[in-house]
Amino acid sequence: MEIEKVKPIKKFWQEFKKGFVITNPVFVLVLGLCPTLAVTSSIDNALGMGIGVIFVLLGSNIIISLIRRFTPPIVRIPVFIVVIASFVTILSLVFEAFIPPLYEALGIYLALIVVNCIILGRAEAFASKNTVFYSIADALGIGMGFTLSLFIVSFLREILGTGKLTVFGLNLFSIPVLSQLPLSFFIMPPGAFLVLGLLLALFRWLGVLKNE
Amino acid sequence: MLKVNNKNNKKFNIDKLLKGKAYPLIFLSLIVLVSVVLLMYVNSITKAKIAAEKETQIIEQLKLIFPEMKDYKYNKDEYYEVYSSEDLIGYAFTAIGKGYGGDINILIGINNNFLIESINIISNTETPGLGTKITENFFTDQFKGLALEDVNLTKNGGKVDAITGATISSKAVVDAVREELIKKIELIKNKSN
Structure with missing residues (x-):
């Protein structure tokens, strides 16, 4: 009896942890690069996007897992899209009503969570095949892994591109020389590609070292 | 059976x-x-x-331009009439500039003589650290007291200096302000006649 009770919780943690490193959506699965490149020009936007994605992923994973037995395979993708789009619309209305500054900052990228392939990917690959319990673990793990990846990219871009670190309007610190002569290149779109490319290479290298 | x-x-x-x-x-x-x-x-x-x-948000934004504002009326011609306790002290309206990263929403306030009281960037999606400098006072303060004919970049014969590294954003703001001023001043003049 005891073993059976422990097992699901252990598996819950495994499904949760995998999102951070083993199947990190950005650096390992290389999914959802569009928002990763677009909203990481400041830490505020990256964190706001991360929170939005966690909410939508959690909602869509739970619902899709609940209805998985009744969903006819032939219409599963339209069903997933409707569920995901509903959650994104709810999120966008709630943000607009209660946290307008974040709503303004995220702009179009909030609505574009609908087409974020991480969410559709998890619905297809995980939630439609697993129980609600593990789907929650998967959503939280992958969602937080995504947020963490956005945070790393935006942290590097903001530090290099402005020489300062500002979180929700609070100036944490500024680097003496860099803040006067910031490398604005890193805040512009090409900087996003460079930072993301180098981070992908780093994660690949770490993966290779681990396998050896 | x-x-x-x-x-x-x-x-x-x-x-x-x-x-x-x-x-x-x-x-x-x-x-x-x-x-x-x-x-x-x-x-x-x-x-x-x-x-x-x-x-x-609108009240807050209008108060930034007209600190003595007590009341406002939204006109069907899409501009605000701003009142201190009794008197009409000016007009305000929004303009949309086509920036480098998307739309720039600008609130423009003018006084009864059609001189710019102040402008305010309500929202923008410009490049952080470069284009977003259009929201800072050193840029927007340049518009204070300008007449319509002076609303242009310095290199084009106006009195507004573009921000280094953010020429597109600066030009978008200046152009949007100028075009909206032309439209709205015409409307207001027609109405008072």
Whole structure:
């Protein structure tokens, strides 16, 4: 009896942890690069996007897992899209009503969570095949892994591109020389590609070292 | 015999429904219906809050331009008439500039002599650290007291200096302000005549 009770919780943690490193959506699965490149020009936007994605992923994973037995395979993708789009619309209305500054900052990228392939990917690959319990673990793990990846990219871009670190309007610190002569290149779109490319290479290298 | 037959019939019907050709269509319609009802409900809750939020934002923005404002009226010609306790002290209206990263929403305030009182960048999606400098005072203060003919970049014969490294954003603001001023001054003059 005891073993059976422990097992699901252990598996819950495994499904949760995998999102951070083993199947990190950005650096390992290389999914959802569009928002990763677009909203990481400041830490505020990256964190706001991360929170939005966690909410939508959690909602869509739970619902899709609940209805998985009744969903006819032939219409599963339209069903997933409707569920995901509903959650994104709810999120966008709630943000607009209660946290307008974040709503303004995220702009179009909030609505574009609908087409974020991480969410559709998890619905297809995980939630439609697993129980609600593990789907929650998967959503939280992958969602937080995504947020963490956005945070790393935006942290590097903001530090290099402005020489300062500002979180929700609070100036944490500024680097003496860099803040006067910031490398604005890193805040512009090409900087996003460079930072993301180098981070992908780093994660690949770490993966290779681990396998050896 | 009869009972068994009944059971078989029921089971058969459910299977028929689940594997029937119409089932995917019915299921998808059901999902869409649930989604629509849910969204209508969320919309009905948040609608009032969103409208109230926009209202307070407008008042705050107008007060930044006209600190002595007591009341305002929104005109059907899409400009605000701004009043101190009794008197009309100026007009305000919004303009949309085509920036480097998307739309730039600008609130422009003018006094009774059609000189710019002040401008305010309400929202923008410009490049952080470069284009976003258009929201800073050193840029927007340049518009204070300008007449219509001076609203242009210095290199084009106006009195507004572009921000280094953000020429497109600066030009977008200046052009949007100028075009909107031309339109709205005309409207206001026609109305007072």
